[in-house]
Ligand SMILES: Nc1ncnc2c1ncn2[C@@H]1O[C@H](COP(=O)(O)OP(=O)(O)OP(=O)(O)O)[C@@H](O)[C@H]1O
Ligand code: SF4
């Protein structure tokens with residue numbers, strides 16, 4: 001059964017992004033990079049935002065927080081605790097960021113200042129939003145934060161420089177800075193990409209633990225569906241600047257209702273898999289300005305029909321999933337593989 005998406009969906013959310021468009025001027029007009037992005041994040045939840053490189057994950061989240069590049073054209077609505085952010089002066093957005101909303105940027109390991117001690121960098125984050133804080137209070141808070149992110153012997157570490165910390169420890173410092181001012185929403189963009197697998201797992205567990213301790217909502221941006229599997233409550237899958245599927249994490253993996261999600265899940269390597277069984281989605285994501293007509297995924301889709309080449313699918317609700325596929329309700333049963341058979345029933349719409 002499919003049903004149109006209710007307008008009020010996620011209306012009580014902490015962050016509600018509606019019909020967000022981000023484009024760049026090209027020779028023949030605007031090149032759309034984010035196309036009608038719809039997302040919401042509720043208090044205390046972990047939302048995974050997943051998609052291949054270039055799908056618009058960072059751009060969509062950054063633009064929604066007023067952090068887009070100067071050449072970006074942004075329209076749509078982003079409400080944080082009911083207040084509209086699009087069109088708000090940069091100064092007001094800056095005040096909001098770092099206080100109520102915080103961000104861990106992609107490639108955070110190079111975001112620390114190499115010639116400043118770790119303690120001074122965290123103190124600076126504190127002063128940015130509370131200039132009156134005494135040095136003694138700030139130092140106490142830095143030590144508490146270092147303890148919170150499980151840095152051993154923080155007294156000895158506070159005056160060290162970033163190069164004296166391992167990659168995982170530096171990431172912990174970045175997280176300490178991000179939560180220094182008790183934000184309500186933390187957006188972490190590929191927080192573990194540069195780290196080895198065991199450190200990745202430690203950082204993810206720590207982020208989840210912090211979310212519970214501090215009552216944060218967490219947006220976890222990643223190209224790796226495997227990362228969100230164990231750590232997100234809900235997942236939004238993005239393709240070519242648009243959410244193509246959204247569901248609770250268990251439901252997404254149990255019964256994906258979009259062929260792109262099926263491809264991503266099938267691409268997760270398993271320990272028992274021989275090399276010749278590794279799967280990757282055929283083709284490549286569309287380049288900016290070269291979006292195929294109809295469904296943007298159709299050149300790579302094993303289920304594509306004529307209608308897919310002509311008509312862009314609207315978003316349907318199928319059970320508890322939202323899916324932007326004409327055949328969301330009639331895709332063959334999911335067995336964990338790709339089952340390339342085309343859908344037998346007609347399109348949903
Ligand atoms: N300032 C800019 N000017 C022009 N194009 C841009 C700009 N910033 C981003 N883009 C384009 O917008 C698209 C989306 O980029 P974005 O950084 O959001 O991708 P992503 O999904 O975060 O990918 P990755 O996983 O590699 O980080 C890409 O095609 C990118 O080249
Ligand atoms: S609309 Fe068609 S091409 Fe697009 S994902 Fe669905 S079946 Fe594939």
Ligand SMILES: [Mg+2]
Pocket residue numbers: 057058059106189
């Ligand atoms: Mg990115």
